[in-house]
Amino acid sequence: MPELPEVETVRRGLNRLVKGQTIESVEVRWDKTISNMTPEEFDAEIAGRTIEVVERRGKYLLFRLSGKKTLVSHLRMEGAYYTMPAGTEPGKHDLVTFKLTDDIDLFYRDTRKFGRMALVNDTDVMSVAGLAKIGPEPTEEALDLEYMVTIFGKSRTAIKPFLLDQSKIAGIGNIYADEVLWQTMIHPLTKTNDVTPTELAELRLNIINEMARSIAHHGTTVHSFTDAFGEAGEFQNELDVYGRHGEPCLRCGTELVKIKVAQRGTTFCPKCQIQKEP
DNA sequence: AATAGCTCCTGATGGC
């Protein structure tokens, strides 16, 4: 499941592979992938535009196109981009083909068909659903401790789903939420307003560092994630808890436990991450 | 306003 580091890895790959290329035409084989127009309108609107640069906000890719248009793309669970020589036959899960100059086809593959893309005017990007209320990027500059103290103090929900809420902090998904909670030794069911300012300061640094470290490793490969070169990231080798339930905690040796929190699989150490008594 | 629940999808997995 692509989270911020995986999307950033894809962004960098796309800039090396398709920046400066012009889109000659588009073929859409799953209509719902294009969320704000029909495939015919999409082809008519995008044909002839040049990919000037690919940017990112949270887990959203922003293809900046000539003529002041932006293609907003969210990979959701299994979306992926890769290039092939022109005329390559699309596979079962290749939902969109962008036919580019220089005899390159850019394929969008998405096994579960959850991913969505929308073509909008540059000026309308921040009103696209999901981006309208997106929280700060998890970086030293953008994620301010005072902001965290304020938003955590206002909520009484469990911290695990709170970290997954993109309107609070952008980019964190199920894997990194479990990782940073383990690092900070916070139980996933802890109410956000029970987290102390000291813990929040530590959590903030762990989030920022975890994202940067994962980007440096080209993201985490679980299930089907591959970057734009078709290569897998290596950060899965650095994970401390995700996917390790039943195995010993790397800090205390206690067997890691997996529970459900707000419909999400959640792995944690029952000894290191103690839930606070009310 | 905050928050919980439902929905979209398909491959993988398990029971018999």
Place this chain on the structure above:
DNA sequence: TGCCATCAGGAGCTAT
């Protein structure tokens, strides 16, 4: 072997 049921999971939407 094969068939059906169950499940995972990000985020947009609806309901409370």
